[in-house]
Amino acid sequence: MHKPSFQLTNIHIYFNLHIGSSYFVFQQPEYPRDCKEVLNACSSTHNTSGVYLIKPDGYSEPFEAYCENDLENGGWTVLQRRLMESINFNRTWKDFRNGFGFPRSEVWLGNEKVAFLTNQKQYQLRLEFQNAAGQSYYVTYDNFRISHEWGQYALSSLGSYRGTPNSNIEWCPTNEIFTNEACERTCEDPETCVSSTSLAKPERCACVSEYMIHEGNCIPQNQCGCFVADKEGVLGNGESFINSDCTRRSNCSNNQVTLEENYQCSDDATCDERNGIRRCYCNDGYEGDGVECTREMIPKDCKDLLTDDTRDGVYTVYPDNWPTAFRFTARWKERRRMDGD
Incomplete structure (x- = not known):
């Protein structure tokens, strides 16, 4: 799912047991499996929002989750709360797998927990946003599910969409993000930023980071025709790249890479990087392109x-x-x- 194309100051993501779903319970579990079961439990804390221990089917141990009971009919499990304040959400795969933050404030519950939660029943997903002007929006999907780690926690189901009337929420296209970065690059000319005349808005959906534009689409750079694994980047048309031990040269022509597997330094040359360019350089007293080197004329008189x-x-x-x-x-x-x- 992509970030909405406006500046957000507040994000909340919840899910709840979908209305109309039913299941049979043959044995009361030791812990509630989600916040809906917390809400339905006979307890003096009935209808009170707060942090509770829950344990989805198959999960190894109980964990804390914030249960929101003041929203609609209650029983919502908070997956994410982001207030743009104290918690850094620019995290590693491991962090997003395990979760981070604090249930009562900014938090990400964790991909592994969400996977176990959403694969035990049919759930409704609700996303709430607030922009810098204080305007609030929400969207819901009635059949939310993600895969487990073996499926890289991919979104496997969403169901039907519903949202705030006239919310005008726009979603960034595939592989684009909402950002104020000004530099987009193309597969054909990876070293040049797209003309600033096309970057009229200070914040917008853009193709940045490890993605590049090709025929109007934003694709991972490793799908560009002149992507070179040795370089971990893309060559421009007419450019070449020589690997670290000067045994292979990659050439880009017409958005396609050709390899010179027999590229090799002369016996009178050295593989080196000079002024940012790695190639074979002839030794002192020799001249040539490094692959072939001839002795320079030494004046005798x-x-x-x-x-x-x-x-x-x-x-x-x-x-x-x-x-x-x-x-x-x-x-x-x-x-x-x-x-x-």
């Missing part, structure tokens, strides 16, 4: 240095059978005048 473009200055020569190089000042202009040039 002035004749080796003399060309039509040679200018007066200080030069170094390496005479044969001489233990070291030496430097000298050459005046080619005077020599040409004496020779009649």
Whole structure:
């Protein structure tokens, strides 16, 4: 499910036993299986909202959940409460699996708990939102269920939708998020942000992070035609990427990657990264593209240095059978005048 396309300051997510559902109970469980059973239990806390221990069928141990009994007919189990205050919701997979926060304030109950809860009966899901202007909205679905961890907690059922009349809630398209980030990228040109002229709103649905635009759709970058696993990114048309040990070069052309499996440095070259570019570089005294390197000409005397473009200055020569190089000042202009040039 995607985030609504307006700035939210308050989010509450509940679920409840769907009206009309029935089930047979042959043995009273030690703990209530959800907040509806908490509400129906004979207790002095009847109809009181608060934190209770519940234990869904098959779950290993009871856990605390906030039961909201002041909403409609009560019996709502709070899955998420987010007030944009103290709890960071930018979390890892493990955190969302196990849950975090505090039942009486900001909380995420946890994917594993929600999976066990929603797979024991038919439940109604209710999402409540409040925007920065203080306007409140809600939507409900009458058959909410997610898969267990082996299914990556994917949404397996929602059922029929119902919401606040004239709420004008808009949902972001697949793989897009509501954000104020200004930079969207395309598979074809991953290094360039989409023109700022198309980013008129400061906050909007956008294709960001690990997603890129391809033919108008927002897709994971690893589905782009020039995605390179070695780079963990996408190449632009005409770009190349060489892996860490310079044994393979990937080339992008027409949004397709071709591999040079036989890419290999010359014996007279070194695999290195210089100025942000990794490739084969010829060693000192050699020149070439790194795959092929030839020895540079080493001047033995002035004749080796003399060309039509040679200018007066200080030069170094390496005479044969001489233990070291030496430097000298050459005046080619005077020599040409004496020779009649």
